[in-house]
Amino acid sequence: MSLLPYGTLRPRLPNRLWGPDMKAAVIYYSFEGNCTFVARQIAKQIKADIVQIEITDNKKRTGLAKYLWGGKQVILKIIPEIKPVNFNAEAYDLIIFGSPVWAGSPAPAIKTFLSQTKISGKKIALFLCHGGGAGRAMNKLKEMLTGNEFVSEIDFKYPIRNAESVIQKTEEWVKTL
Numbered sequence: 001m002s003l004l005p006y007g008t009l010r011p012r013l014p015n016r017l018w019g020p021d022m023k024a025a026v027i028y029y030s031f032e033g034n035c036t037f038v039a040r041q042i043a044k045q046i047k048a049d050i051v052q053i054e055i056t057d058n059k060k061r062t063g064l065a066k067y068l069w070g071g072k073q074v075i076l077k078i079i080p081e082i083k084p085v086n087f088n089a090e091a092y093d094l095i096i097f098g099s100p101v102w103a104g105s106p107a108p109a110i111k112t113f114l115s116q117t118k119i120s121g122k123k124i125a126l127f128l129c130h131g132g133g134a135g136r137a138m139n140k141l142k143e144m145l146t147g148n149e150f151v152s153e154i155d156f157k158y159p160i161r162n163a164e165s166v167i168q169k170t171e172e173w174v175k176t177l
């Protein structure tokens with residue numbers, strides 16, 4: 001654990017993408033809270049704004065029904081309706097994008113968001129949360145964000161179950177941004 005608070009007292013490395021004079025945002029979708037956990041850690045550590053993408057369908061789904069519902073969306077390329085998102089990419093020097101992995105892809109809500117909000121020419125860092133492996137999901141997420149510069153990427157296995165190590169991992173990761 002660092003004794004220095006993040007922000008002005010922390011010595012700045014050259015070419016950092018965030019700091020007192022830089023603005024960063026964490027924007028993410030989370031169905032079951034794992035990406036929320038990671039997004040909050042990162043936002044707290046680098047003093048970033050945080051924006052959650054939420055679907056309008058708030059029916060609770062668990063077990064097999066959850067996988068069938070989500071998997072079907074991915075396979076049939078369904079674009080779920082999302083709540084309005086207040087996000088202006090131009091306001092940020094760095095955008096950190098996060099999603100769970102669903103059937104080897106980013107969750108479909110990300111596609112909905114990106115179909116409504118143009119993001120290009122930005123520095124982007126990516127994180128994925130999964131239950132086994134990110135597979136091709138990272139590449140798919142990059143394809144959805146073509147036209148941006150990818151500065152870093154990271155993934156987490158069931159972050160809520162591994163909270164302590166995830167906090168440490170995010171602390172190390174943000175130092176590289």
Ligand SMILES: Cc1cc2nc3c(=O)[nH]c(=O)nc-3n(C[C@H](O)[C@H](O)[C@H](O)COP(=O)(O)O)c2cc1C
Binds near residue numbers: 031068071100101129
């Ligand atoms: C519909 C659905 C499909 C999933 N597919 C995968 C998968 O292909 N690979 C994987 O490793 N985990 C998969 N998972 C597990 C989630 O990626 C994992 O639990 C993640 O941490 C969830 O993030 P969240 O809590 O922010 O929603 C899936 C979960 C759901 C609900």
